[in-house]
Amino acid sequence: MSADALLTIEGLKKHFPVRGRLFNRSNDSVKAVDGVSLSVRKGETLGLVGESGCGKSTLGRCLLRLEEPTGGRIVFDGQDLLTLDKPAMRRLRRDMQIIFQDPYSSLNPRKAVGAIIGDAFRVHGLHKGAGRRRKVEELLSLVGLRPEHYDRFPHEFSGGQRQRIGIARALALDPKFIVADEAVSALDVSIQAQILNLLVSLQRRLGLTYIFISHNLGVVRHVSDRVGVMYLGRIVELAPTAALFARPAHPYTEALLSAVPRPSVGTASKRIILAGDPPSPLRPPSGCAFHPRCPHRQDICMRETPPLKDLAPDRAAACHFPLTLAAATPAATH
Template sequence: MSDGPLLRVEGLKKHFPVSGGPFGRNAGTVKAVDGVDLAVGKGETVGLVGESGCGKTTLGRCILRLQEPSAGCVLFEGEDVLKADGGALRRLRRKMQIVFQDPYSSLNPRKRVGSIIAEGYRVHGLYGQAEREERVRALIDVVGLRPEHADRYPHEFSGGQRQRISLARALALEPQLIVADEPVSALDVSIQAQILNLLVSLQRRFGLTYLFISHDLGVVRHISDRVGVMYLGRIVELAPAAELYARPRHPYTEALLSAVPRPRPGAKAQRIVLPGDVPSSSNPPSGCTFHPRCPRRQELCTRVAPPLAAVAGIAHQAACHFPIEAVPPARGTAPPAAARHMPAPAALSTKEGVWE
């Protein structure tokens, strides 16, 4: 086992060819993920945020090889996931699981819940029938459902209950890494709080590592140790959650945080409105892909793509030639607006076993 990070992603790319014309010729390439470097430590939660279409979900799927990357390297415990095949890949997939965004379409409507959770045991040839049933009952209890739920079908449950079933299925093979792809975005706010509490409790109990993908900045801030901000297929800022929300260094992150609704009536903060639209990932701008919308752009930005590099100690990185200067708040003053008004999900509790 490697002494380094549990998961390391280096130069990962996923490009989709675009067909066009009457003969279906290649009309271009969509650069969904375009050179991502990321390391995730054991027991850590790394959040990924960004606008829809920025490549968050594609990145998560490529890490698990649900989609084959175009280039790059994915190392899990020092082993190259992209070079594994046959039995080696099957063994790795026991250690890496995913929870999908839609808790209904991700469950087979023709199977009972007990059969859905036990499917991993059958695929990997684990345990006898009696032990499988016992383990399924234990998992159902762990995620806060009742024993009789094992005999029901997915359509008989609410959205929050279905997501609990998805979590039980992901836990069945005792993974080390779970990619949570917007696991609460389809749920009501109160149910979001329950699922987030459950995720925190499960992480403490089983020592799980999460790659948590979401567009909800409040949710990501609550659950993440570090946060990566994606724009047009690349990570443009990566930092500890508290540091990133208090003092963003990339102009895109600053604009995202300024758009978060304020939880208190009358609370004011300066909204940063970016000009134009997000460029097409099939024809990204030269240099820094954010420069057409950036209020800080200079001539260098149009020519040279900035690397993701340390801007405030090794833990805070930004892909920007001219990062925002970090100005610590004066003693006795309130924190920056982006941090001061950041909402957190209601009714959240991180106590062990508190899921309601």
């Protein structure tokens, strides 16, 4: 893994056990995240896309140990997160934060804004006394709210304003790394743009590293430096944003991109319609999990799971027959 990585994940797994009936213990589990390895570089935004249920949010929550991973390693800033005890993990939480999808359920309705944000300082014993209020007011200004909002309650704000409060809370401890989990999906389109621009400008000013989780390709394209595409708990393609959108290597990525409506007249781009629903993560298909829906499948796809392998510098896909990349990269050696 590269030396400038802030966060490195190796073989991360999160399986949710499925409870059997009484006397009929079931050993089944939903493999929400099933062996994800990737690294996030300092200062970059890594986008994570995929359909609902592909495990992208679970992955994000595992990174912060809001969900306890079943296996694998998470190395953040040189420390193996999964070996930390509770107090050490609590200290480390200052460096990694999360912005949630739903601005309505992510703020405690019984606490005023000042307490919601100020709790970050209280927990870590920072900025005691009057300095705390000043610090919270600074944060409110930073995210485009007014210091007078300090004493108000969440129900007095609009969705976009609430999301700003959530962002201020995430920024309070001066983190290095933020997981934005569908951070704009619940907002109106016009508000989405404001929040996205706020996130981008904060990244520049504060040198933040983001993992940006979304099902919205347009949004991911706008903010990400690199994009990881997830399907059924695994990364199927990982590439720089421009390259991925120009030439997808995995058939699933290709199908996703073809589904994005493009405002062009005349040139009706050919749309790849995927047959069927995403398979159940309870019983994923044999071999490549995508094979039942893949237009290019061969026999080997049903037998062997393709590993995520490098196709070119900085490009990787998990496919036995990746779509040929530009400039005659000898992609498939089959």
